[in-house]
Amino acid sequence: MHAALLWLIFALVLAGAEALTGHLFLVMLGGGALAAALTSWLLDSAVWVDGAVFLVVSVLLLVLVRPPLRRRLTPANVPRLGIEALEGKTALVLERVARDNGQVKLDGQVWTARPLDENDVYEPGEPVTVMQIDGATAVVFKTSL
Secondary structure, three states: HHHHHHHHHHHHHHHHHHHOOOOHHHHOOOOOOOOHHHHHHHOOOHHHHHHHHHHHHHHHHHHHHHHHHHHHHHOOOOOOOOOOOOOEEEEEEEEOOOOOEEEEEEOOOOEEEEEEEOOOOOOOOOEEEEEEEOOEEEEEEEEEO
């Protein structure tokens, strides 16, 4: 079997494997294999020349093409949904928040709350920042103004 055909098959296998990963790594190697196939077919070169072309083109694609392509294909702002969307928001203390009890109003809903530092106490009317959601409890910290 001619070396160009082997390089072409290798390029197609890499492109197919890339469809399973989506990281744009294997397709860059596939581009190098395609360049090696063209070199082998057009120049009928030695296998080591094909290998060198594969290596050089793959590295160039990985360094020069992959980073801007990934930036272009990756969405800039992925919206946070569900509980993740509540983290970092400001809530208003409705009922004294201490180690074991308390309530805050967060996005128009009343949540049970506890302080991030168990020694902290927040009084009604104080703004707090939601650091995380633990089950159905908002873990809060004093908002710096």
